[in-house]
Amino acid sequence: MKNIRLNTLIFKSAAVLLFANTVQAQELQLNGGAHFIKPQSENAFPFAKNSEGFSVGLDYNHYLNKNFSVGLGLAYLNADFTFAKANLEGAYNEQDFEGDNFEFRYKADYYEENIKMHSVRIPLTLQYETQGVVRWYMRTGIIYDFQPTKAKYKVNIDNLSTSGYYEQWDAELHNPLYAGFGEQNRIETKGSLKLKNNFSWMVESGIKQQLGTCNSLYLGMFFELGLNDIRPESTSASTNLINYTSDINNPLQYNSLLNERLYNDKKLSTYTVGFKLRYAFNFDKK
Structure with a gap:
């Protein structure tokens, strides 16, 4: 309910500002961006790799004077998160379908998970620019990202070996596979995750080239810093990456790293760092 109320408030505020500025709006921008995504080092997942994404959007800029303007936009972001590790291994205590306690062990040559996220973005910005045919500009502000759909993940595991060690008999079982013990060459599994909505701070700077009295082209670089954790709220403390179950029909389950x-x-x-290209239509001569 809290997220729903927050989304509603932001949408209403955005709509009011857009319609209020439509008559006086001096610039409409079509933009596209390339995103290079890195995990923040503090408390980051150990398998996280650099990832990529892209965005397209529409912005309104309302000029306060010749140099300063406030902006409001709407954009779509497609981003990937990648987690990978060679020589994956782990162990934890379990109970088999006969009620005997044992230690479940697993090893894999390679583990990779890719998470595809689609989000709608609402940036609220302040921009400064110099004067002339070729101008330097800088903008900064806050971006609100919300997830209209669940993110999709895909897990690939190469050469997985699982076994069960029974301490009471000092024995390690490597089969049968229907009981969850054995070797598998290649495993692929898919699923979905509901990521949290996100706030981020952004700064962008570059060159604005006037193409005439009514058009201009922006070319810039940007930096975005995520301000909150977007890991799913439904993370379960009892979920394992490779999860043993006592169900003979489905002895092993393969989960997202985010639920480990x-x-x-x-x-x-x-x-995130990246490049931004904007094509602007100017409605009022400044």
């Missing part, structure tokens, strides 16, 4: 109980103290927060 060993990493309950980790956060999914990022910073």
Whole structure:
């Protein structure tokens, strides 16, 4: 309910500002961006790799004077998060379908997970620019990202070996596979995650080229810093990356790294650098 109320408030505020500035709006921008995403080092997931994404959007700029303007926009972001590790291994205590306690062990040559996220973004910005045909500009502000759909993840595991060690008999079982013990060459699984909405601070700077009295072209670089953890709220403390069950029909389950109980103290927060291209239509001569 809290997120719903927050989304509603932001949408209403955005709509009011857009319609209020439509008559006086001096600039309409079509933009596209390339995003290079890195995990923030503090409390980050250990397998996190650099990732990529892209965005397209529409911005309104309302000039306060010749140099300063406030902006409001709407954009779409497509981003990937990648987690990978060679020589994955782990162990934890379990109970088999006969009620006997044992230690479940697993090893894999390689683990990779890719999470695809689609988000709608609402940036609220302040821009400064110099005067002339070729201008330097800088903008900064806050971006609100919300997830209209669940993110999709895909897990690939190469050469997985699982076994069960029974301390009471000092024996390690490597089969049968229907009981969850054995070797598998290649595993692929898919699922979905509901990521949290996100706030980020951004700064962008570059060159604005006047193409005439009514058009201009922006070319800039930007930096974004995520301000909160977007890991799913439904993370379960009892979920394992490779999860043993006592169900003979489905002895092993393969889950997202974001739901791994060993990493309950980790956060999914990022910073992003990238390039931004904007084509602007000027409605009033400044």
